[in-house]
Amino acid sequence: MDRSEKTTCLALAGLLAAILLIANAAGAAAQGNLQEAKAKPDQAQTKAAVDGMAATRTLDLGRGVTMAFVLIRPGSFMMGSDSKVSNKDEKPVRKVTIAKPFYMAKYEVTQEQWESLMGSNPSHFKGGKNPVEKVSWNECRDFLTKLKDKASGMDVRLPTEAEWEYACRAGSSAEFCHGDAEAGLGDYAWFTNNSDGKTHPVGEKKANAWGLYDMHGNVWEWCSDWYGRYGSAAETDPVGPSSGARRVLRGGSWINFAGSCRSASRNNYYDPEFSYLSIGVRVVAVVR
Numbered sequence: 001m002d003r004s005e006k007t008t009c010l011a012l013a014g015l016l017a018a019i020l021l022i023a024n025a026a027g028a029a030a031q032g033n034l035q036e037a038k039a040k041p042d043q044a045q046t047k048a049a050v051d052g053m054a055a056t057r058t059l060d061l062g063r064g065v066t067m068a069f070v071l072i073r074p075g076s077f078m079m080g081s082d083s084k085v086s087n088k089d090e091k092p093v094r095k096v097t098i099a100k101p102f103y104m105a106k107y108e109v110t111q112e113q114w115e116s117l118m119g120s121n122p123s124h125f126k127g128g129k130n131p132v133e134k135v136s137w138n139e140c141r142d143f144l145t146k147l148k149d150k151a152s153g154m155d156v157r158l159p160t161e162a163e164w165e166y167a168c169r170a171g172s173s174a175e176f177c178h179g180d181a182e183a184g185l186g187d188y189a190w191f192t193n194n195s196d197g198k199t200h201p202v203g204e205k206k207a208n209a210w211g212l213y214d215m216h217g218n219v220w221e222w223c224s225d226w227y228g229r230y231g232s233a234a235e236t237d238p239v240g241p242s243s244g245a246r247r248v249l250r251g252g253s254w255i256n257f258a259g260s261c262r263s264a265s266r267n268n269y270y271d272p273e274f275s276y277l278s279i280g281v282r283v284v285a286v287v288r
């Protein structure tokens, strides 16, 4: 091959490579468009399905006792807090997507609800409409097993930590559902500044933007997750570590300062057998 033939061959090889690159790019773009075209109807179907769901649901626990739920729509939020008042285990803040709709109880589980299914009331501060307390994570699991019989067509369980924080924030990225100021917390929560050293009947304070009461304060609420440190990667429907020693509690209580009642605050001290007069529970229901 002489020099001019070599030059011609190199030019042809270059041209071929360029054609292949363009073809690959066009193929990838076509595939991307196809995935996008596939995703859009799915998202539209999900939205239509959620739009068709009842905004509220009520479970009949018998003997005139009910449990009310609010529909929580899928969406994304920034989970955790890196503000100057946050704790180390609230970091790093990361994007979390809640992909599926769920129903969250409007109120903490009350003593009359607990007693109607369990036949006893372990609470220190007695009152049928007050939140049940002195309930361990394991006892809440037993309560949910009994509640399943009353929830035809629905699965009932504890919220994941991500679901809990998503529902508590109700669209807010601030320290509390109403903003960053501790001064406004008394409108939404029973905490050490205003509780007079006891729990209060559920639903007496303002609801958050999604219609949930007492997410901040009154009693801590057990979540389904084992306690673990956050990663930095975005996650969809995280459920926490697969094993651990302590279950997570959220929301603060009548005995706590405002800082523990923040949306991102995590209580990581207690094992599943532990119970105390500031610890209660809230239920999630999911359509089967």
Ligand SMILES: [Ca+2]
Residues within 6 Å of the ligand: 108, 214, 215, 216, 217, 218, 219, 220, 221, 251, 252
């Ligand atoms: Ca609470």
